[in-house]
Amino acid sequence: MIQIYQAKIDDVAALSELFDLYRIFYGKESNLIGANQFLTERIIKNETTIFLAKDSDHGQLVGFTQLYPLFSSTRMQRLLLLNDLYVLEEFRGRGISKLLIERAKQLALEINAAGILLETQKSNLIGNALYPRMNFHLEDDVNFYFWNSMNT
Numbered sequence: 001m002i003q004i005y006q007a008k009i010d011d012v013a014a015l016s017e018l019f020d021l022y023r024i025f026y027g028k029e030s031n032l033i034g035a036n037q038f039l040t041e042r043i044i045k046n047e048t049t050i051f052l053a054k055d056s057d058h059g060q061l062v063g064f065t066q067l068y069p070l071f072s073s074t075r076m077q078r079l080l081l082l083n084d085l086y087v088l089e090e091f092r093g094r095g096i097s098k099l100l101i102e103r104a105k106q107l108a109l110e111i112n113a114a115g116i117l118l119e120t121q122k123s124n125l126i127g128n129a130l131y132p133r134m135n136f137h138l139e140d141d142v143n144f145y146f147w148n149s150m151n152t
Contacts (some may be wrong), residue, residue, distance in 0.1 A: 001057060002096055004103045007050035007064070012039050014061045015052065022064075022086035042066075049080075051103045053087065053096045063087035065100040067107065070117070077114040080104065085118075085127070092126075101134050119144070 007015055016035040024030055042048040053063035066084035071077070082104055087096045108116050118136065120127040132138070 001055075002062070002094070002099060003054045003056045004051055004099050005054070007043065007052050009040065009043050011050075011052060011061075012036060012043065015039055015050065015064060018061055018064055018086060018088070019084075021088070022084060025086065049107060051100055051107075053091075053100055055091070062091040063096045063100060065104055067104055067116070072114055075114045078111055080108050080111075080113050080116045082116050082118040097130060098134065101130075105134075 013036065016032055016039055019035045019039060020030055020032050023035070039050075043050070047068065049067045049069075051065050051067075052061055054060065055062050063086055064084065065082060065086075068081045068083055070079040070081050072079050082101070085097060085100060087100075104116060107113075116136070118131065120131070122128070
């Protein structure tokens with residue numbers, strides 16, 4: 001049975017291991033200490049909401065999603081950025097990502113957010129198939145730009 005719940009500071013050690021695997025999945029080097037520090041700071045400063053998926057039969061964390069708060073000036077409402085979504089490979093295909101996304105949507109409704117934004121690589125075939133099934137719509141009427149401070 002999969003349990004979805006909001007991460008607290010006591011969850012950071014176990015979450016750091018999942019977060020590190022997530023970063024490795026996206027081509028980053030392993031850095032458990034950095035993952036722990038990053039997550040600890042985000043939670044302590046209340047800068048994120050992280051939902052965890054736990055296999056209650058084995059007491060193991062198997063996935064997470066991380067959301068950051070944003071605001072829309074034109075809508076004069078909150079938005080959420082679904083920045084991270086990860087499920088351990090051996091637990092994929094069991095609907096855990098859907099459970100995490102549904103919990104994120106529930107949070108958006110609870111805080112009266114206008115919606116949830118997310119971005120994923122074009123090569124993420126699983127995500128690009130999943131998100132439309134979860135009622136996310138591909139925005140093709142806007143341009144997404146990014147300024148990289150590392151390239152100046």
